[in-house]
Amino acid sequence: MTSGDLGGFVHRYQPPAVQNGPTLLLLHGTGGNEDDLLPLAGMLAPTSGVLSPRGKVLERGMPRFFRRLAEGVFDLEDLKRRTIELADFIGAAADRYGFDRSRVIAVGFSNGANIAASLLLLRPGVLAGAVLIRAMVPLVPEPLPSLASTRVLLSSGRRDPLVAAVETERLATLLRKAGADVTLVWQPGGHELTREDVDGARSWLETVHLLD
Ligand code: MLT
Numbered sequence: 001m002t003s004g005d006l007g008g009f010v011h012r013y014q015p016p017a018v019q020n021g022p023t024l025l026l027l028h029g030t031g032g033n034e035d036d037l038l039p040l041a042g043m044l045a046p047t048s049g050v051l052s053p054r055g056k057v058l059e060r061g062m063p064r065f066f067r068r069l070a071e072g073v074f075d076l077e078d079l080k081r082r083t084i085e086l087a088d089f090i091g092a093a094a095d096r097y098g099f100d101r102s103r104v105i106a107v108g109f110s111n112g113a114n115i116a117a118s119l120l121l122l123r124p125g126v127l128a129g130a131v132l133i134r135a136m137v138p139l140v141p142e143p144l145p146s147l148a149s150t151r152v153l154l155s156s157g158r159r160d161p162l163v164a165a166v167e168t169e170r171l172a173t174l175l176r177k178a179g180a181d182v183t184l185v186w187q188p189g190g191h192e193l194t195r196e197d198v199d200g201a202r203s204w205l206e207t208v209h210l211l212d
Pocket residue numbers: 029030068071072073110111112114162
């Protein structure tokens with residue numbers, strides 16, 4: 001595992017076990033860091049590459065990927081700017097490390113899932129697929145991008161106090177309208193990441209053949 005700083009993103013990188021294998025882009029939740037989701041990557045796809053940046057925004061000392069004005073209320077200008085910055089980081093990392101940029105799959109939790117959704121909507125083509133755990137609608141772009149052949153898993157909590165079910169449904173509808181192949185799975189729990197999320201994401205990744 002390599003540690004580095006690229007475009008101001010402190011990050012970890014590990015190459016895929018096979019050349020041109022897929023790379024998981026790990027995006028942590030509020031208050032997390034580049035190490036948080038490494039065990040999750042090991043459980044989901046142990047032979048995939050890993051690119052795991054730390055969010056650059058600090059909210060009372062807690063790293064995030066973009067600013068928010070209040071819980072669930074996003075600073076949209078900052079979100080757009082940070083989304084483009086993250087897309088540029090992925091491109092710069094592909095140049096530096098030589099991974100296949102057409103095989104990047106985001107695995108995001110909470111704030112990380114929200115910026116991954118924003119990346120899908122504002123920079124289509126950067127992600128081949130995404131596992132979004134406890135995601136909200138980050139923004140609604142005009143016009144909608146074309147996300148045909150992009151596969152997305154929404155793993156959402158039935159009793160999530162931060163993300164209402166209708167918000168999850170709105171995100172699924174938005175992504176589908178853009179042409180994405182969306183699977184929505186309801187987990188019994190709340191906002192926290194659970195064993196069911198891990199098992200569900202692993203079997204979804206097998207079903208959609210993103211790791212083959
Ligand atoms: C966000 O700001 O992206 C959401 O409120 C999730 C979170 O708390 O990080």
